[in-house]
Amino acid sequence: MASAAERAGRDASQVRLLAVSKTWPVESLRAAFEAGQSAFGENYVQEGVAKIEALSDLPLEWHFIGPLQSNKTRLVATHFDWVHSIDRLKLAERLSAQRPATLPPLQVCIQVNVSGEASKSGVAPDAVRALALSVRGLPRLVLRGLMCIPEPEGDEGLLRARFRALGQLQHELAEHGLVLDTLSMGMSDDLELAIDEGSTLVRVGSAIFGNRTRRGVGK
Numbered sequence: 001m002a003s004a005a006e007r008a009g010r011d012a013s014q015v016r017l018l019a020v021s022k023t024w025p026v027e028s029l030r031a032a033f034e035a036g037q038s039a040f041g042e043n044y045v046q047e048g049v050a051k052i053e054a055l056s057d058l059p060l061e062w063h064f065i066g067p068l069q070s071n072k073t074r075l076v077a078t079h080f081d082w083v084h085s086i087d088r089l090k091l092a093e094r095l096s097a098q099r100p101a102t103l104p105p106l107q108v109c110i111q112v113n114v115s116g117e118a119s120k121s122g123v124a125p126d127a128v129r130a131l132a133l134s135v136r137g138l139p140r141l142v143l144r145g146l147m148c149i150p151e152p153e154g155d156e157g158l159l160r161a162r163f164r165a166l167g168q169l170q171h172e173l174a175e176h177g178l179v180l181d182t183l184s185m186g187m188s189d190d191l192e193l194a195i196d197e198g199s200t201l202v203r204v205g206s207a208i209f210g211n212r213t214r215r216g217v218g219k
């Protein structure tokens with residue numbers, strides 16, 4: 001991450017590392033914490049909540065990054081600090097309504113489908129501004145930025161174009177007075193490219209914890 005930031009002429013402190021710990025047991029997360037990592041990303045609600053409860057003795061920051069069904073928002077609103085996968089207003093409204101008053105507001109990103117037909121998840125780029133304006137008006141959420149997961153089969157040129165498209169959207173929102181500080185993009189295989197295109201938060205799983213497929217779970 002540091003050398004990618006340096007090559008891009010950016011300060012390494014502008015890019016945060018989110019350790020994606022889905023499928024890994026709490027011992028792996030404890031080991032990562034002891035090595036200095038405190039922000040963790042989880043994809044599945046039940047698995048994430050179980051880890052949050054098991055590790056409540058540690059000062060960790062929890063990010064929900066997977067697809068979210070409306071009937072599971074309450075557990076996310078009561079346990080997590082961030083949600084990266086807001087793709088419709090109903091989800092945001094439920095999370096805001098269910099966020100306990102005793103907790104700070106939930107930090108959220110809008111997930112954008114930068115891959116068109118090649119992807120099903122995320123809101124279409126031309127619908128981002130309207131959604132962002134609505135989300136910004138919700139009392140118990142803080143809209144922090146945009147997130148994307150480009151189609152996995154993309155080559156380097158395509159990936160770069162996808163990351164650049166997310167950065168351009170951030171720029172266009174800023175021109176309309178909606179200034180967002182977070183670009184959640186880049187994973188184990190493409191984090192250098194994402195950092196070169198302006199990522200402020202990379203979501204890294206297998207490059208930290210190892211290969212999930214050898215564990216026979218996850219994807």
Ligand SMILES: *Cc1c(COP(=O)(O)O)cnc(C)c1O
Pocket residue numbers: 020022043065066149187188189203204205206207
């Ligand atoms: C699993 C996952 C990651 C991490 O993927 P790796 O290739 O293991 O780094 C990042 N973001 C999301 C949304 C994921 O589901």
